[in-house]
Amino acid sequence: xxxxxxxxxxxxxxxxxxxxxxxxxxxxxxxxxxxxxxxxxxxxxxxxxxxxxxxxxxxxxxxxxxxxxxxxxxxxxxxxxxxxxxxxxxxxxxxxxxxxxxxxxxxxxxxxxxxxxxxxxxxxxxxxxxxxxxxxxxxxxxxxxxxxxxxxxxxxxxxxxxxxxxxxxxxxxxxxxxxxxxxxxxxxxxxxxxxxxxxxxxxxxxxxxxxxxxxxxxxxxxxxxxxxxxxxxxxxxxxxxxxxxxxxxxxxxxxxxxxxxxxxxxxxxxxxxxxxxxxxxxxxxxxxxxx
Numbered sequence: 001x002x003x004x005x006x007x008x009x010x011x012x013x014x015x016x017x018x019x020x021x022x023x024x025x026x027x028x029x030x031x032x033x034x035x036x037x038x039x040x041x042x043x044x045x046x047x048x049x050x051x052x053x054x055x056x057x058x059x060x061x062x063x064x065x066x067x068x069x070x071x072x073x074x075x076x077x078x079x080x081x082x083x084x085x086x087x088x089x090x091x092x093x094x095x096x097x098x099x100x101x102x103x104x105x106x107x108x109x110x111x112x113x114x115x116x117x118x119x120x121x122x123x124x125x126x127x128x129x130x131x132x133x134x135x136x137x138x139x140x141x142x143x144x145x146x147x148x149x150x151x152x153x154x155x156x157x158x159x160x161x162x163x164x165x166x167x168x169x170x171x172x173x174x175x176x177x178x179x180x181x182x183x184x185x186x187x188x189x190x191x192x193x194x195x196x197x198x199x200x201x202x203x204x205x206x207x208x209x210x211x212x213x214x215x216x217x218x219x220x221x222x223x224x225x226x227x228x229x230x231x232x233x234x235x236x237x238x239x240x241x242x243x244x245x246x247x248x249x250x251x252x253x254x255x256x257x258x259x260x261x262x263x264x265x266x267x268x269x270x271x272x273x274x275x276x277x278x279x280x281x282x283x284x285x286x287x288x289x290x291x
Contacts (some may be wrong), residue, residue: 025263056290066290069284072096072270078181078278079176080104083113083192084226085151087185090269096280101176102128102169107139107151110192116148116207117184118212121177126169132157183278186251188223190235199234203241206248220276221250230254249277 022085056289057064072094080087081103088104091097097104104124108116111148120128131143139149156162176182193199206219221242223235230252253272255264273280 009244021025027222045065064290068286069287071287072215072280073280073283074280076279077176078182079173079184081113081117081184081186082148083108083110083187083189086187086263086264090261090272093156093263093266093269094273094280099172099176100169100215101173102166104169106148108148110188110190111198111202112147112205114186114202114209116145117135118205118209119145119210120170121212122176124174128170129156129163129166131221136239167261176212177217181218183218183220183273183274186219186221187276188221188238190223190225190232190238192235195234196237199237199241202247206245210245210247215247219245219248220273220278221248222253222272222276224255225248225252226257251275275283 001171008191028104046279052068054068055063056066058133074096077098080091080097081100084107085105085267088097098136102120103117127144129142132140133143134157135141135146135149137149139151140153141147141149150156153162153166154164188202193202209219210217225232229235235252239252240251242248246271251272253264253268255268256263259265270282
């Protein structure tokens with residue numbers, strides 16, 4: 001059995017992490033804190049991926065805390081492609097989103113999000129930013145793609161700088177999928193699916209995407225379900241049809257928005273990606289900093 005010893009000192013009001021060695025339990029030694037806590041499955045589970053914060057010094061106006069959280073890594077080139085921000089958000093939360101790409105923060109009708117990605121790949125984003133306007137929800141859309149909103153872009157119509165930034169992300173995306181085998185991550189909002197015809201539209205779009213990209217890439221799909229959507233025959237059909245396609249893995253993801261808000265419980269992200277058979281790993285050594 002091993003443990004870490006972390007020696008922390010206060011010098012000229014700045015904190016320094018001096019060294020670490022393996023021993024038998026996890027300890028942090030400081031002028032204000034020297035109580036050990038065990039390392040094990042419960043520890044890593046509780047730190048995943050939220051910070052564990054331990055106060056090591058408390059002043060009248062300011063305090064210093066040790067922040068500890070798990071590190072994750074993946075050798076796969078995981079690229080979020082919609083249909084909303086949750087795909088990119090999960091990769092961000094686990095610190096495995098390697099670069100800013102074009103579909104990170106958009107909002108699409110989940111039935112048509114893969115088609116939107118495929119159409120832009122085929123046209124090399126020629127019409128991506130053409131004829132921008134506000135839709136009925138006061139979000140910016142392209143006249144060519146009215147079912148996808150630039151959800152977080154408020155100045156896209158007026159700002160050439162913002163349009164240039166999105167264009168750069170689009171070119172970066174094309175370069176990424178042309179140079180490497182990617183793992184696409186896609187989220188489905190089941191509210192967009194009303195019948196089996198909608199499911200067929202979606203499945204056809206996956207096959208067309210694989211045809212356009214010559215089958216080089218993988219697709220991971222998670223269906224974001226609230227409690228009343230978990231046991232739904234149409235949702236089961238989406239998962240079954242997706243999993244019948246080569247290089248596609250799909251699963252349901254239960255999100256308790258009442259308890260955890262719109263992004264769900266961050267502790268569920270790592271198990272979700274493992275369930276989708278993404279090659280993601282947790283480092284033995286957590287990230288530690290003092291602030």
